[in-house]
């Protein structure tokens with residue numbers, strides 16, 4: 001929580017001026033009953049029209065000055081709250097960029113989205129209301145009490161009893177409702193998560209006719225959110241009847257006492273009206289204070305959640321400068337007894353993996369679903385830190401390399417093709433921001449995406465929509481491959497990223513990759529033997545373990561897991577193999 005004050009400190013002047021102008025407004029509000037009392041006790045009692053008109057003009061002047069103070073306070077409060085929320089949103093966004101995949105997996109994107117949007121909006125609202133009303137309401141309440149004392153001591157004692165009782169009630173309800181607001185925001189996370197999952201997977205939902213199940217699941221979460229909101233609402237709503245009952249009892253006692261004093265001749269009617277007005281002002285302010293407290297509770301619960309994101313420290317640290325020199329004679333990539341377990345997962349996804357790859361080699365990685373292929377390649381670009389063992393690039397532990405160095409060296413095309421809103425050129429420049437158009441076209445040519453881009457209006461200037469949704473799946477894949485090629489990586493990883501390509505394009509792409517200038521080391525993750533058969537080295541994974549490594553021919557002889565994968569895809573060869581013909 002303390003962390004968030006830093007963002008408000010930048011708006012120190014506004015944060016001081018907003019309540020200050022609000023207090024000025026309060027001074028005028030508190031003087032109104034005194035002026036009204038004078039109109040009654042002097043103007044009306046003496047039938048002095050001149051005095052009444054004069055005081056009436058004073059009232060109008062006070063209202064005008066009060067209103068300008070109120071506008072000015074609103075202006076400063078809005079500047080401070082919006083500015084603080086903008087800085088906070090930026091800071092949270094920047095902080096999230098530093099998270100490793102482990103932190104992102106652990107906290108989850110849905111809650112991050114809610115915290116960056118709804119939670120920060122609630123904080124903004126809380127700051128705005130707090131700056132304007134947090135001082136105003138108590139000031140009016142206490143001011144009314146003081147003014148009541150200046151009018152009549154005995155009657156003012158009613159205020160002295162009523163006000164502490166009201167505060168106790170308000171604080172009690174506040175303490176009960178704060179933890180509940182956190183639960184509401186967590187339920188909102190779940191609704192956001194479901195909404196995201198359902199909207200992004202809407203095509204699959206329709207294809208599997210799962211609309212009804214989706215609607216039911218959403219309804220369940222939504223109802224839970226409503227139930228929690230209603231529960232918190234009911235508790236918070238207790239504030240209003242509680243304050244009303246107390247204030248009305250106090251008013252009745254006040255009028256009874258004041259009436260008695262008027263009869264005794266120790267008080268004027270105008271003073272009774274003034275006391276009643278102070279009591280009425282207190283009611284309005286206490287109701288405002290009650291709803292302010294609800295808003296502030298909500299804002300504090302949300303601020304806690306936002307601060308929770310800022311409190312997360314990344315577990316992955318990169319050195320500022322490389323702490324060792326690359327050894328050109330060493331293997332390009334080397335895994336030494338590597339094991340890896342995802343945070344929070346019970347079982348390890350990779351166990352005791354060792355292999356080495358020379359510069360320029362093509363490595364195929366094959367294995368059944370969930371055997372650890374993507375996990376293995378994600379360790380090369382240090383998306384995760386190994387649990388045991390070491391991953392080396394050119395003889396250096398990846399942990400000794402700077403972030404920039406790793407990302408300059410390794411180009412990875414992931415299973416899911418992600419493109420961003422913007423022109424094709426902008427997307428290609430993610431690979432290398434200084435890439436010329438001709439370098440981009442070269443990469444597009446290798447990725448078999450040249451024709452795709454040539455067919456679009458404006459070619460490299462063609463605007464992609466969010467996630468590249470105005471392209472087909474295959475077109476997206478080719479563009480993501482081109483994007484990785486633009487930076488001319490020393491190590492290129494294609495993580496099952498040729499799956500949406502037809503056979504002819506797949507073959508042409510592989511040929512083009514093989515003909516790349518320089519010595520690119522390529523990792524091809526595939527479920528299809530045909531896709532990796534020509535590789536210099538094939539790694540066969542089975543349930544997180546390395547079941548074999550070697551060329552296709554070597555593995556056909558030595559690795560049963562590989563043979564089984566091969567025969568499942570080429571069943572006609574099984575008989576030949578059994579007859580010893582291959």
Ligand SMILES: Nc1ncnc2c1ncn2[C@@H]1O[C@H](COP(=O)(O)OP(=O)(O)OP(=O)(O)O)[C@@H](O)[C@H]1O
Nearest residue numbers: 105342345349367368369370371372373374375376
């Ligand atoms: N972020 C994650 N958190 C926890 N477990 C994960 C995570 N990602 C993958 N796993 C688990 O790690 C194991 C290996 O997953 P991985 O994605 O590497 O498999 P894969 O061989 O690439 O599968 P596929 O061929 O289906 O893409 C699986 O059991 C999976 O459930």
